[in-house]
Amino acid sequence: MIGRLPIRWRLTLWYGAVLAAVLTIFAATVDLLMARVLRHGTDQGLDHQVAVIEEQILQMREPVALRERLALLFHRHPAFEMQVTENDDRAWLRSEGVEKQGLPRPAVLPETPGEGVHEDVEVPGVGPCRMCSKVIETPYAFLLVQTAASTDANRKHLGELRRVFLATGPILLVAALGCGYLRARKGLAPVERMAAEADQITASRLDRRLAAPNPDDELGRLARTLNGMIARLELSFGDVQRFTADAAHELRTPLAVLRGEAEVTLLSDREPAEYRRALESMLEEIEHLTRLTEDLLSLSREDAQIPPSFEDLRLDEVVRDAFGTMTAVAAEVDRRLVLAGELAPCLVRGDRERLRRVVVNLIDNALKYTRAGGLVQVSLALRGDEAVMTVADDGDGIPPEHLPMIFKRFYRVDASRPRWGSSTGLGLPICRTVVLSHGGTIDVQSAPGAGTRVEVVLAARPAGPPRREEPAASWRSRPSYLGNG
Ligand code: ADP
Numbered sequence: 001m002i003g004r005l006p007i008r009w010r011l012t013l014w015y016g017a018v019l020a021a022v023l024t025i026f027a028a029t030v031d032l033l034m035a036r037v038l039r040h041g042t043d044q045g046l047d048h049q050v051a052v053i054e055e056q057i058l059q060m061r062e063p064v065a066l067r068e069r070l071a072l073l074f075h076r077h078p079a080f081e082m083q084v085t086e087n088d089d090r091a092w093l094r095s096e097g098v099e100k101q102g103l104p105r106p107a108v109l110p111e112t113p114g115e116g117v118h119e120d121v122e123v124p125g126v127g128p129c130r131m132c133s134k135v136i137e138t139p140y141a142f143l144l145v146q147t148a149a150s151t152d153a154n155r156k157h158l159g160e161l162r163r164v165f166l167a168t169g170p171i172l173l174v175a176a177l178g179c180g181y182l183r184a185r186k187g188l189a190p191v192e193r194m195a196a197e198a199d200q201i202t203a204s205r206l207d208r209r210l211a212a213p214n215p216d217d218e219l220g221r222l223a224r225t226l227n228g229m230i231a232r233l234e235l236s237f238g239d240v241q242r243f244t245a246d247a248a249h250e251l252r253t254p255l256a257v258l259r260g261e262a263e264v265t266l267l268s269d270r271e272p273a274e275y276r277r278a279l280e281s282m283l284e285e286i287e288h289l290t291r292l293t294e295d296l297l298s299l300s301r302e303d304a305q306i307p308p309s310f311e312d313l314r315l316d317e318v319v320r321d322a323f324g325t326m327t328a329v330a331a332e333v334d335r336r337l338v339l340a341g342e343l344a345p346c347l348v349r350g351d352r353e354r355l356r357r358v359v360v361n362l363i364d365n366a367l368k369y370t371r372a373g374g375l376v377q378v379s380l381a382l383r384g385d386e387a388v389m390t391v392a393d394d395g396d397g398i399p400p401e402h403l404p405m406i407f408k409r410f411y412r413v414d415a416s417r418p419r420w421g422s423s424t425g426l427g428l429p430i431c432r433t434v435v436l437s438h439g440g441t442i443d444v445q446s447a448p449g450a451g452t453r454v455e456v457v458l459a460a461r462p463a464g465p466p467r468r469e470e471p472a473a474s475w476r477s478r479p480s481y482l483g484n485g
Pocket residue numbers: 365366369393395396397398406411412413414417422423424425426427428429451452
């Protein structure tokens with residue numbers, strides 16, 4: 001119930017509850033202390049009166065004269081009732097208020113000679129009293145001297161104090177609750193403002209930021225965190241917008257070429273050979289479009305972060321399978337594709353299809369950017385608990401100023417450079433996204449004229465020698481060497 005209230009009300013109620021508890025404890029403590037102080041004062045008065053009587057007793061040597069003197073001096077007193085008795089209860093003195101009934105015997109008889117014993121008693125005819133009893137030794141008898149004082153006045157003082165507490169406590173509490181509510185409302189006003197500002201921030205207004213009156217307090221930190229989140233969203237939105245625009249542009253070009261080709265071919269009647277050439281050229285564009293669409297689909301799947309279906313798999317088998325697929329392509333385009341030594345048998349945790357795609361993409365690039373007769377070497381080694389897969393070529397290489405950009409989407413060092421096949425500028429970004437999602441790293445070393453070496457490192461552990469059985473049918477029956485995408 002309280003949890004559903006607005007924060008300012010919850011704060012106020014908590015504040016009120018704590019304050020009420022503090023006030024109650026304070027009032028109870030003051031009440032207790034006050035009662036003690038008053039009792040102590042009364043006890044001191046009683047002690048003093050006992051001392052006065054004792055002084056008289058000790059001065060007088062003769063009992064009859066002592067009795068007369070006690071009666072004369074202490075028969076009447078405005079604050080105290082007094083009694084002096086012998087051990088056998090014979091009264092030597094009883095003041096006016098207790099003349100008939102006397103003062104009660106103390107619950108515990110004081111020792112001789114000892115301190116006065118104090119206690120609360122009910123004296124008939126007088127009411128609740130504080131009483132002091134003390135035994136005094138005289139030459140003729142042990143005398144019990146008792147003094148008592150009504151506690152009415154003390155109770156009255158305490159009652160007044162309690163009334164003051166009861167009257168002022170609720171007023172203080174209500175005043176403090178009011179102040180607390182106003183303070184909480186004022187303190188939380190920036191939150192309301194921030195909420196209103198955040199409402200204004202939509203996908204098209206991501207350049208806006210939340211204002212924080214005090215950047216160092218909690219709300220300032222919250223505003224900074226939210227602003228950081230909005231900045232990241234702005235970046236992501238920018239990326240998505242750029243990606244969409246680039247993708248549309250990339251798709252438009254081959255479509256325009258296709259359309260132009262078809263229109264030009266249809267302008268007049270042509271020889272069958274000419275139609276054939278036109279169709280072949282159109283087929284090339286269609287292949288490029290197909291590849292572009294596959295790459296875009298792959299990237300959007302990677303971006304959507306569909307939960308990966310990771311399993312323990314033999315990376316050497318994945319590399320061997322991709323290598324086998326690409327050997328046919330290499331032979332077709334007159335490049336030499338070789339394994340640089342035995343592939344190290346190793347197990348990695350990952351997604352077989354996506355890792356295969358990485359290897360295929362890298363070999364595809366190496367074949368694309370080498371001259372006819374060029375050499376492409378694939379290797380897989382275990383280095384501690386890491387598998388290191390490399391694809392190295394002796395091709396054109398990449399100029400250093402382009403190296404930092406080659407993992408950007410649609411980035412191509414030179415759009416006209418692939419010596420065969422098509423270039424989408426998405427191959428390396430896909431490789432990097434896949435490798436990163438496997439917790440690995442991908443690194444490119446290249447220099448113009450000196451070839452390119454791409455190294456992929458993944459966490460791995462050694463496995464037994466390669467298995468003899470055929471690779472799974474699901475990856476063999478696929479028509480495109482790029483896999484499902
Ligand atoms: P694509 O190969 O489809 O153009 P990538 O993202 O795979 O796209 O590569 C981006 C760019 O990096 C390529 O356009 C090419 O210029 C350069 N590149 C990639 N691999 C190599 C390589 N092995 N040798 C030389 N240049 C390469």
